[in-house]
Amino acid sequence: EAGVAQSPRYKIIEKRQSVAFWCNPISGHATLYWYQQILGQGPKLLIQFQNNGVVDDSQLPKDRFSAERLKGVDSTLKIQPAKLEDSAVYLCASSSGQGTNEKLFFGSGTQLSVL
Amino acid sequence: GIQVEQSPPDLILQEGANSTLRCNFSDSVNNLQWFHQNPWGQLINLFYIPSGTKQNGRLSATTVATERYSLLYISSSQTTDSGVYFCAVELRIDMRFGAGTRLTVKP
Numbered sequence: 001e002a003g004v005a006q007s008p009r010y011k012i013i014e015k016r017q018s019v020a021f022w023c024n025p026i027s028g029h030a031t032l033y034w035y036q037q038i039l040g041q042g043p044k045l046l047i048q049f050q051n052n053g054v055v056d057d058s059q060l061p062k063d064r065f066s067a068e069r070l071k072g073v074d075s076t077l078k079i080q081p082a083k084l085e086d087s088a089v090y091l092c093a094s095s096s097g098q099g100t101n102e103k104l105f106f107g108s109g110t111q112l113s114v115l
Numbered sequence: 116g117i118q119v120e121q122s123p124p125d126l127i128l129q130e131g132a133n134s135t136l137r138c139n140f141s142d143s144v145n146n147l148q149w150f151h152q153n154p155w156g157q158l159i160n161l162f163y164i165p166s167g168t169k170q171n172g173r174l175s176a177t178t179v180a181t182e183r184y185s186l187l188y189i190s191s192s193q194t195t196d197s198g199v200y201f202c203a204v205e206l207r208i209d210m211r212f213g214a215g216t217r218l219t220v221k222p
Contacts, residue, residue, distance in 0.1 A: 033210070042119075042201050042212030043158075056208045089156060104148060104203070104210060106158040 002026065004107035006092050012113045018080040021110045023092030025073070030097030031055075033104065034067055034077050037089045049075065050097060079112075087114045117142045119213035121202055127219045128192050136187040136216045138202030146205035147178050149187050152215070153198045161187070161200075192220045 005024040013019050025032050030051050035043035046065065047057040051072040060067070064083070069075040079086055089109040095102035118141035128134055140147075149161040162169050162176040164185065169176055173192075178185040189196055199215040 042203075042214050045209050045211070048208060058209075091158065093158075102146075103160050103163045104150075105160060106150075109156055111156075 004092055004094050004105055006090075006107035006110055008110055009108065010111050010113075012115065013082055014115050015084055016081040018078065019082055019112060020079075021077045021090050021092075021112075023075045023077070023107060025075075025092070025094030026105055028096065029094035029105075030072070031095045031102065032069055032075050033093040033095075034075070035091040035093065037091055037109070039088070043091055046077070082112075082114045084114050087112055116209065117144065117204055117206060117211050119202060119204055119211055121200075121213035121216050123216060124214065125217045125219075127221065130192060130194060130220055130222050132192050132220075133188070133190045134192060134218070136189070136200050136202075136218075138185040138187070138204075138213055140183050140185075140202075140204045142183070142206065143180070144204040144206055146210065147185055148203050148210070149176055149185070150201045150203065151196075151198050152201060158201070189218075192218075194220045194222055196220050 032049045034046045037043040046060045047067045048055040049069040052069045067077045091109045092107045093104045120139045122137045147165045151159045164176045164178045166180045173190045175188045201215045203212045
């Protein structure tokens with residue numbers, strides 16, 4: 001079974017530029033998560049989708065971050081414009097969404113450096 | 116929101132030693148999972164354990180939901196066990212992670 005796919009693996013941009021990350025969850029998984037992990041910290045949830053609907057985006061900085069999950073499969077997370085403090089690893093995870101409590105499976109992440 | 120505290124923050128072991136990692140949480144939860152983040156950053160799901168005890172090879176976990184804590188046991192540690200171990204908890208939404216325990220196993 002293929003895992004959660006993410007791209008790119010690394011991205012270096014200058015502040016005020018835009019960047020986008022892509023995620024393809026495990027086939028058949030209804031729930032998709034985007035997490036931000038700053039060096040030395042645990043992952044922090046940015047947004048959670050159930051199929052193509054948003055379940056929770058309370059910690060998403062909506063003035064600069066946006067995310068979509070068209071057709072309930074792939075997802076894209078965008079930052080526009082980027083700030084220095086956005087330097088982090090952006091992790092995508094998925095779960096089957098069959099119940100309220102599901103095992104999470106993570107992709108390899110995208111390491112973003114904002115200069 | 117739910118607070119998650121992990122201890123110890125850092126742990127250094129000699130290969131072959133045993134260890135216990137702890138996760139305390141501030142409220143009732145219906146989802147608790149343990150993850151291992153390897154030195155390359157990949158997060159691997161170890162256990163889904165909102166209550167009770169589970170074992171998988173040299174690893175086992177116990178969650179006492181009524182007392183709001185979970186323990187991860189690593190026996191006969193190996194260098195490949197090195198990395199950061201995270202506990203994550205969820206009530207309804209927002210799987211919240213602790214700060215992790217960084218484990219270093221020396222040969």
